[in-house]
Structure formats: structure tokens, C-alpha cells
Amino acid sequence: DAGVIQSPRHEVTEMGQEVTLRCKPISGHNSLFWYRQTMMRGLELLIYFNNNVPIDDSGMPEDRFSAKMPNASFSTLKIQPSEPRDSAVYFCASSARTAGANVLTFGAGSRLTVL
């Protein structure tokens, strides 16, 4: 398996522009997570899906952020409009939901810079 695949790896954009980050989870994994990592705040959970259904979006910072999972093999995280404080590394992770510990497999991340 190729693991969790994220694109783009790097994105530089100007304030006010729309940003779309993409994720392909591991085949067979039925849970998908979006995290944001910054030096100041570390790794923060934004939203997660089980079987393509959003379960908890309490970590989404503002209405400017939205996430979708139209099918089991694809998810997007959209920021519109983007702001400089959104600059961070955004990680997608997936897991096979079972009883017990939630073992996440992370993608390589999308590094976003908003100027």
C-alpha cells in the first residue's frame, strides 16, 4: 500500500485566496482525520470522519474551514478565504476503526504558506 497520500506537498498563496488540500486514505481504513501542526500549538485535530460521515468538527477553527469526504478514498480540506495565520502543516491520517487504541497512519503533510 502506498500509505496516506496528500496533495499538494507545498502550497504558497496570497491572503484571501481559496486553498484546497486533498487526501487519499489507506484502502480499507474507515476513519479519516485532518490535523494541523504549528510550532506554537503542536498537532491539533480539526475534524474526523467515520465511514465518510463527519463525526466531530469541533476543532475546525472558523467557518472559513470546511472538510468533505465524498467517498471512502478521498477527502478535501478547504480554506476560504485564507489568512496568514492559517500557515501550518496540514496532515491527513487514517485508521481502521476497531475497539481499543486508535492507531493513526499519517500522510506526509501539506505545508501551507499564506502571504
Next chain:
Amino acid sequence: QKEVEQDPGPLSVPEGAIVSLNCTYSNSAFQYFMWYRQYSRKGPELLMYTYSSGNKEDGRFTAQVDKSSKYISLFIRDSQPSDSATYLCAMSDPQGAQKLVFGQGTRLTINP
């Protein structure tokens, strides 16, 4: 106060040294404890996980959980330059097992 506290370091030790990485937490409901390793410009990868209290060993790595003190540790024996990375602790409770709470991460450098 954060739910999980982890000294961000950086921590720099010579090759072959024993490394001790630690996290403290405030939520007594946490039962699942994990350590992730993150190399520069990469995503975190699971290193070890333990359930409830006790020790777990995997090669040069040992994870310890002391629930009475709300304190977890990761020990690395015979440290190698390839162990240089950021180590993040993560934990969750049985009710919210899918919502892992991560520590800030400790940046570790092993000097040859």
C-alpha cells in the same frame, strides 16, 4: 493548562546514550498511550503504544506508564543518529478513543 504537557526540548545527546522522554497529563480517564516519531518534513509514525499502566519493550525502546502520577516515559537505549527526530506522546480515553490528544513533541538530536 494543556491536557498533555511535553517539554519541547531541544534535547541533544551523544551516540550510545540512554534517552528519556516524558509527558505528563491531567485527564485521569486516559487509558491509551502512544509514542509517535516524526522525522523532519515527514508525518508522524507510530512507535509504540500501551494500554493503561505498565511497561512495554520493543528492541531499544521502552515505554512506561505511571497512571498514579499521570506520567509517561519513553526510553531509548544505545541511541543512534538515526533516532534523531521529534517524539510526540499521544493519549486518549476509552470514550473518546478516536480523539488522540498530542503533546507538543520533543526534538531529539543524537550526535555521532
